[in-house]
Amino acid sequence: xxxxxxxxxxxxxxxxxxxxxxxxxxxxxxxxxxxxxxxxxxxxxxxxxxxxxxxxxxxxxxxxxxxxxxxxxxxxxxxxxxxxxxxxxxxxxxxxxxxxxxxxxxxxxxxxxxxxxxxxxxxxxxxxxxxxxxxxxxxxxxxxxxxxxxxxxxxxxxxxxxxxxxxxxxxxxxxxxxxxxxxxxxxxxxxxxxxxxxxxxxxxxxxxxxxxxxxxxxxxxxxxxxxxxxxxxxxxxxxxxxxxxxxxxxxxxxxxxxxxxxxxxxxxxxxxxxxxxxxxxxxxxxxxxxxxxxxxxxxxxxxxxxxxxxxxxxxxxxxxxxxxxxxxxxxxxxxxxxxxxxxxxxxxxxxxxxxxxxxxxxxxxxxxxxxxxxxxxxxxxxxxxxxxxxxxxxxxxxxxxxxxxxxxxxxxxxxxxxxxxxxxxxxxxxxxxxxxxxxxxxxxxxxxxxxxxxxxxxxxxxxxxxxxxxxxxxxxxxxxxxxxxxxxxxxxxxxxxxxxxxxxxxxxxxxxxxxxxxxxxxxxxxxxxxxxxxxxxxxxxxxxxxxxxxxxxxxxxxxxxxxxxxxxxxxxxxxxxxxxxxxxxxxxxxxxxxxxxxxxxxxxxxxx
Numbered sequence: 110x111x112x113x114x115x116x117x118x119x120x121x122x123x124x125x126x127x128x129x130x131x132x133x134x135x136x137x138x139x140x141x142x143x144x145x146x147x148x149x150x151x152x153x154x155x156x157x158x159x160x161x162x163x164x165x166x167x168x169x170x171x172x173x174x175x176x177x178x179x180x181x182x183x184x185x186x187x188x189x190x191x192x193x194x195x196x197x198x199x200x201x202x203x204x205x206x207x208x209x210x211x212x213x214x215x216x217x218x219x220x221x222x223x224x225x226x227x228x229x230x231x232x233x234x235x236x237x238x239x240x241x242x243x244x245x246x247x248x249x250x251x252x253x254x255x256x257x258x259x260x261x262x263x264x265x266x267x268x269x270x271x272x273x274x275x276x277x278x279x280x281x282x283x284x285x286x287x288x289x290x291x292x293x294x295x296x297x298x299x300x301x302x303x304x305x306x307x308x309x310x311x312x313x314x315x316x317x318x319x320x321x322x323x324x325x326x327x328x329x330x331x332x333x334x335x336x337x338x339x340x341x342x343x344x345x346x347x348x349x350x351x352x353x354x355x356x357x358x359x360x361x362x363x364x365x366x367x368x369x370x371x372x373x374x375x376x377x378x379x380x381x382x383x384x385x386x387x388x389x390x391x392x393x394x395x396x397x398x399x400x401x402x403x404x405x406x407x408x409x410x411x412x413x414x415x416x417x418x419x420x421x422x423x424x425x426x427x428x429x430x431x432x433x434x435x436x437x438x439x440x441x442x443x444x445x446x447x448x449x450x451x452x453x454x455x456x457x458x459x460x461x462x463x464x465x466x467x468x469x470x471x472x473x474x475x476x477x478x479x480x481x482x483x484x485x486x487x488x489x490x491x492x493x494x495x496x497x498x499x500x501x502x503x504x505x506x507x508x509x510x511x512x513x514x515x516x517x518x519x520x521x522x523x524x525x526x527x528x529x530x531x532x533x534x535x536x537x538x539x540x541x542x543x544x545x546x547x548x549x550x551x552x553x554x555x556x557x558x559x560x561x562x563x564x565x566x567x568x569x570x571x572x573x574x575x576x577x578x579x580x581x582x583x584x585x586x587x588x589x590x591x592x593x594x595x596x597x598x599x600x601x602x603x604x605x606x607x608x609x610x611x612x613x614x615x616x617x618x619x620x621x622x623x624x625x626x627x628x629x630x631x632x633x634x635x636x637x638x639x640x641x642x643x644x645x646x647x648x649x650x651x652x653x654x655x656x657x658x659x660x661x662x663x664x665x666x667x668x669x670x671x672x673x674x675x676x677x678x679x680x681x682x683x684x685x686x687x688x689x690x691x692x693x694x695x696x697x698x699x700x701x702x703x704x705x706x707x708x709x710x711x712x713x714x715x716x717x
Contacts, residue, residue, distance in 0.1 A: 111138055111194075111208045112180040113286070114303050115267040115277050118294025118324045122176035123167065125296070129303035130160045130178050132354060135362065135508040137710050138180035139188035144195040144204040145173035146274030151201055155193035174324075175274045177267045177297075179206035185214065186231030196235040198242030199226060202271045205241065207234035208299055209263035209284040217259065236260070241268055250321050253278045254334040257319075263465065267297055280319040280332050285463050285491060288312040288320055288327055290344050295322045301347055302354050302506070310344040313489050318342070348488055353506045361704045363509035363600070367690055368559060371552040373514040376503040377521045378548055387541030388532035389525040394482055395498045401533040404454045407434040410442055410470050411458035414512040414595060415519065419458050420588035421682050422523030428585075428679060429531030429544075440466035442473070449477035456499075456526070457483050460507060460515040462490020471495050484522055486515050500526065509705045511600050513690050516592060517555070520683045524548060527679075547677030551684075554674040558687050561672070562695075565688065568655060568669045569695035575626050578603060579617065579652075580689075582630035583610040583640055589630045589682045593657075593689035599707050601697035610643040621652040628689070629667070632681040633660035641666070657688050 112133030116122040126143050141163040142155025152171045156162050160180065179194035186192040195204045211217070214233030221239050222228060228235055240256035241249070249270045257264070257280060265284030267277055279286050279297050289296035289308035297320075298304050301311060312327065314320055318340060319332040329342040359365035383390045407426050409419030419436030426434035439457065443466075455474050459467045462485035471492055474481045483492045483499035486507065493499065502518040524544070532541050572578070578597065582590035587609050594605040608617050610629070621627070627647050631640050637660055644654050644666060656667040659675040671692065673684045697704055 111182050111299070112303065113206050113208055113265060113267060113297065113299040114178045115176070115206075115279065115297035115322070116294070117175045117275060117277050117322060118291065119174055120294065121172050122174055123171050125307065126176050126178035127160065127164060127167070128306065129296070129298060130163070130180050132302045132305075133180055133298070133300055134160055135302070135510065135705060137510060137706065138182050140181045140183075140190070140193035141179065142193045142195055143167065143176060143178040144197075144269065145171055145176035146269060146271050147171070147173035151197065151204055151271045153195060153197065153204065155195070156190050157188045157193060173274070175269060175277065177204060177206050177269050177277065184210055185233040192230045192232050194234060196230060196232065196238045198238045200242065203238050203242040204269045204271070205234065205238045206267050207237055208265040209282070211236065211260050211264070212262035213260060237266060237268075249273060249276060249278050250319065251334075253280060254319065254332055254337060257332050258334040265299055275323055277322045278319065279314065279322060281314045282316050282332070283465055283468070286314045286320070288314070288322060290327075293324050295324060295327060297322060302508075305347060305354060309347050311347055312342050312344050314342070315494075316491075345489065354508060361509065363511050363513060363694060363704045366507055366509055366513045367687070367694065369505065370514045370517050370559070370687060371556045373504045373518055374521050374555060375552045376505070377518045378525075378551075379503075381525055382545050382548060384545065386532065387538050387545050389529040391500060391525060391529050393498060393500055398533045401530060403452060404432065404530070405452040406432060406450060407454045407456065407530070409434070409436040409456045409458060409523075410439040410467060411436070412439050412464055412466050414516045414592055415458040415460065415464070415467070417588045417592040417595065418516055418519035418523065419456070420591070421520050421585065422456070422527065424585045424588070425524055425527035425679055426530060429527040429536050430534050432530065432534070439464070439470040442470045447473070449474055449479040451478060451480065453479065455479050455481040457481055457492055457496060458485075458519060459483075459490070459492050460486045460502070460512055462487040462492040464492070468492050468495065484519065486518070510707055510710050511596055511693075511704070517683055517687060520686065521548065521551065524680060524683075544677060544679065547680050551676065551680065554676055554684055555687055557674045558684060558691070562691055565671055565691045566695035568671060569692045570699045571669065572626050572655070573696050573699035575603060575624070577620075577625055578605045579620075579625065579627040580605060580607040580630070581610040581613060581627060581643065582607075583636050583643075585634075585679075585682050586610070586630035586632060586640075586685070589685045589689065590628070592686055593628060593630070593693065596690055596693035597696065599710055600693055600704055601700055601702055602708070603696065603700075610640055613643060614646060618646065618650065621647055621650040623651045623653065626653040626655060628655045628657065628692070630685050631656045631658035631660055631662075632678065632685065633658070633675060634678045634681070657685050657692075659684070
């Protein structure tokens with residue numbers, strides 16, 4: 110969840126490191142720091158707050174050609190100057206930055222204090238600096254291996270030795286590390302966003318792999334201290350350019366990414382619709398029609414918005430393919446000793462492809478012989494590489510913490526999977542044609558919703574004073590309601606709860622009053638009459654109702670209406686979700702929130 114940057118070369122490292130941190134701000138953090146190896150040893154400057162605050166505390170005279178930097182999202186210890194990274198050993202020779210969680214840090218801290226070490230922070234990460242410094246190995250590479258052999262948990266780290274300033278050591282287990290290849294210089298980061306301005310060639314480390322990096326190049330090997338072996342890790346081309354990480358005149362990244370959705374959906378569909386058989390062409394999954402026929406169940410795993418997209422996908426798969434499907438939070442899956450069925454297709458969903466809980470679920474499935482595919486937005490991500498097959502979202506880089514275009518493309522990709530599963534079973538050619546045409550119509554329909562932004566913004570501002578809101582939907586509208594409530598909560602900090610529309614009368618209806626607005630997801634489907642009855646129940650108790658709908662409603666039934674184009678009934682959740690993104694965005698804007706970096710949250714959740 111934190112950001113890591115490292116540099117070794119001939120240039121002054123400081124501006125490169127700070128620029129890299131700036132480009133990682135979207136990941137979420139609460140403190141920042143740099144360490145640079147200069148002629149007088151390590152120059153270390155860190156502070157609680159933003160990268161802008163760090164810029165102010167770095168002296169103009171700080172110069173060095175090797176350095177490391179970090180943005181921290183607090184796990185062990187409050188956000189503060191002393192808990193910010195980089196961390197040092199007591200002699201200020203070794204500096205480290207660390208992403209992840211060391212599960213045995215309490216034991217290691219007690220051991221170190223018992224040996225007379227004075228710890229300077231409350232973090233788990235600091236122990237790594239002391240373990241490396243106290244190692245009896247003769248090189249930094251071997252000392253890092255020695256230290257890692259003593260820790261349990263996850264890590265993405267860079268270590269630096271003030272007495273050997275031309276070398277950095279990086280290692281990973283469960284937390285991403287990528288090397289950037291330059292001309293007589295090398296960079297290291299936790300995310301390619303930090304590298305796009307400086308290189309076009311990158312090297313992705315695998316779990317339990319270590320890299321020794323100098324200005325002249327890199328060497329990779331296993332991090333096992335008992336049997337270290339050289340590995341081969343050739344560079345690959347970066348998938349995105351610098352312009353993808355720029356605002357381009359937009360007020361914030363969430364707004365930019367919402368407006369990109371018609372093009373993003375078009376990319377997701379391109380080459381994946383088969384008009385000959387009125388089906389989907391999903392070569393990345395690598396299953397034959399006979400293998401699709403052998404699937405008896407589909408289980409979708411994700412966290413947050415990816416989980417809600419999985420719920421949407423499960424409903425689509427059951428409708429179109431008529432096989433059981435359900436979604437489950439990946440964060441819970443591996444802890445309940447799941448029964449893994451060889452006839453079940455498991456789908457791991459993650460925008461970043463680095464979500465630790467989802468990656469751990471993939472590991473558990475593979476260990477138990479499950480068939481698992483990835484549905485991710487980053488081709489080179491850990492989940493993509495671990496699964497080896499699946500569907501790429503092709504949404505383009507998503508910077509804002511709140512998922513918009515990635516969620517939409519998850520829905521589209523899952524619709525493609527449902528269509529393919531349905532057509533190898535009992536879904537007719539006519540229904541296949543209807544859905545293919547419906548998918549092709551989506552980009553224009555989303556553009557139409559974006560064109561209604563002024564009206565949606567006016568409705569959102571009307572409810573900016575609400576302290577609480579309900580979001581309700583029925584069947585396929587239920588995951589849309591959950592995602593809508595999630596959006597509102599995470600960027601506006603307004604308390605929002607989602608319920609199945611049928612569940613209101615089983616308890617939550619007691620909270621309805623004139624101060625409790627309800628947003629109703631109201632598609633023009635077979636359940637419209639049922640949903641209209643729910644609205645009448647809310648109105649009878651004085652509750653304001655905002656309907657997000659493609660249906661024709663009786664005059665005066667609801668307080669406000671957000672209209673969306675009428676899509677094919679199976680695809681309506683996608684259009685309704687985009688309308689709710691705009692609603693949440695403009696309500697948060699009215700409250701003056703920091704849209705792209707909501708408090709306490711991070712874009713890529715790489716810790717448990």
